[in-house]
Amino acid sequence: MKNIIKQWSEMVIPAGSEAAHLPSVLATFKDIADSTEIDRLGNGIVRKNGVGPHVALVAHIDEPGIMVNHIEENGFLRFLTIGSLEAKQLIGQHVRFTNQTRGIIGCEMKDANTSLSVDDLYIDLGVDSAEEAYHLAPIGISAVLDVPFAELGEHRLSGRALDNRAGCVAAADAFRQLADEGRQVTLVFSAQSVVGARGAKTAAFALQPDLVLVIDSAPAGDMPKAKRMDLRLGHGPALKIMDGTVITPLRVKNVLQDAAETLGINIQHEVWPGGQSDAGQIHLSQAGLMVGGLSIPTRYTGQLSQVIDVRDVESLVKWAVAAANQWKA
Amino acid sequence: MLLKKLTEAMGPSGYENEIRNVIRSEVTLSHNHIFTDVLGNLFVQQNQDTQGPHIMIDAHMDEIGLMIVHVEENGLLRFRPIGGIDPRVLVSKPVVIGDSKHFGVIGSKPIHLQKPEERRQPLGWDQLYIDIGASSKEDALSVVQPGDVAVFATTYGEMGERAAKAKSFDDRVGCALLVETMQKEWQLRLSGVFAVQEEVGLRGATAAAYRLKPDIAIALEGTVCFDVVDAPAHNQATQLGKGPALTLQDGLTLPDRRFTEFMIATAEKYNIPWQYRRVKGGSNDYGAIQKAREGVIGGAISVPVRYIHAPAQIISLEDYQAALQLLTAILTEIQEGRWHS
Helix, strand or coil, X not given: CHXXXXXXXXXXXXXXXXXXXXXXXXXXXXXXXXXXXXXXXXXXXXXXXXXXXXXXXXXXXXXXXXXXXXXCCCCCEEEEEECCCCHHHHCCCEEEECCCCEEEEEECCCCCCXXXXXXXXXXXXXXXXXXXXXXXXXXXXXXXXXXXXXXXXXXXXXXXXXXXXXXXXXXXXXXXXXXXXXXXXXXXXXXXXXXXXXXXXXXXXXXXXXXXXXXXXXXXXXXXXXXXXXXXXXXXXXXXXXXXXXXXXXHHHHHHHHHHHHHCCCCEEEEECCCCCCHHHHHCXXXXXXXXXXXXXXXCCCCCCEEEEHHHHHHHHHHHXXXXXXXXX | CHHHHHHHCCCECCCCHHHHHHHHHHHCCCCCEEEEXXXXXXXXXXXCCCXXXXXXXXXXXXXXXXXXXXXXXXXXXXXXXXXXXCHHHCCCCEEEECCCCEEEEEECCCHHHCCHHHHHCCCCHHHCEEECCCCCHHHHHCXXXXXXXEEECCCCEEECCCEEEECCHXXXXXXXXXXXXXXXXXXXXXXXXXXXXXXXXXXXXXXXXHHHCCCEEEEEEEEEECCCCCCCHHHCCCCCCCCCEEECCCCCCCCCHHHHHHHHHHHHHCCCCCEEECCCCCCCCHHHHCCCCCCCEEEEEEEEEECCCCCCEEEEHHHHHHHHHHHHHHHHHHHCCCCCC
């Protein structure tokens, strides 16, 4: 599983650029899916017909990044952020564009006391003219912050976009198992989540499943002087009790709790009042949908590099399958 | 003169009656089917039984404005903004209030009486009031009621090299483009929507897109233009006179790149000037339409507006003409089957 998570975390999918990358991802489900599609917002949807209530597994596949908005005469690029990234995080970072062009972020000379904004930053592509730059990275193209993947210790992984590619890997695994068992199941790689759960809104409207399980990262709090958050790495996946967009319906919470107990796996409880996830938009779709959240405790969410424990992901897959199987229409 | 008629009509969010009537009279033609919904959106449709993609073109009728919330004992009016208004632009500006267009001036303490520290502080909402020349609360209440709305008293005028000033180019410039478009007869399944309440949260467009279920949507907007002194190129949202602006990314949208490239290719094919809207802040009705139901492909065509959301706004009439050419070219390309999603 570590290797698969590595491969997925290295995909370059800034929000808004999902549709370009999804065909190769969806192709890997040809052996098992009845159909695959990319919808208008860029959601990747994999369907398997079967018996029982229709369960959808949703994991956002996008990540924050940057978008070129101006090319200087001498070939330097200016950019906007996609999602919430701050200027101070970006200085000196490498970027990788969706066409694989690479560059490095520099910063204008600033007075020590003045505040820094993304407008003070630029990307150096190693070229000397606007024409060369335009060729490599035209206005409108997006990039991600190219932080390397690494294994830490025995069970931990660090790298870019582990939030939420680890969730994508878990959702894909759970989907395959449920499909093998003949269940009615849909897998959604949701688009534009980091800019506000935009893909989840339209996907939920279209699919209207009986139960939606959202698989995503939630911040861990087990670091020195960390913001208080009662999630620890390696202590199991987390049952989302609430975040800033949803309070998990009691019936879903109970099924998730029972499934974990039946399996005998450890789970934690995520209470994240300021959190954003796809769950809220899904819960409020049309006449309302049953939604639950299964979260991977993740250190440094919102930073360029996150850390997760692969055992939490492995547990989460079993848990999601068990919960989907316990759900009664 | 269409732009004059549209910009001078009153219509703060929620109070679009006057502007809607002006627009309705412009688009009441035999080839248009016209109706309104409960929010007050004005729909103008052609060829709803035709095969092919259903195209929604949106422009919002409403404008930013002020609402009277309280009348002081001495007859001065307290007010609150409707939509995003910087209170620093308000002092000493003339306004008109309510259906009767009662004249007023936004007042504050004269410079002679201000303490040095007061001169350094911008005036907040609580330090501003509208003076309608009333001598008492009773006198004021005989012509103005709490809940009445006000707009800036700026008239339309052309100036300089093909520029124009008015109060509400955001988004009467989009309304004018849509009126001119719907005055023509298309061979397309076309729905023009003059939307309400954009300035308070894209409310009209949300309901309109839900009703119409379009396949393609284009929002026509007047957008931020900051190409003046001291703005570095990458901070200039748009530049006046450089043509209509296409969105890279805004506060609510990462537009579908394929449709953006289709619009760019069309502009190039017809030799129409265009530019990117290069900043992330702000949004338009497409932000709501894109996420309606199962999602809608499309984008926005924006006319640069200097001093947007302020009493006197400036556009380039060349940009207006180029925006109209671009919209016409895009609809022609779709009509001839050259858009493939």
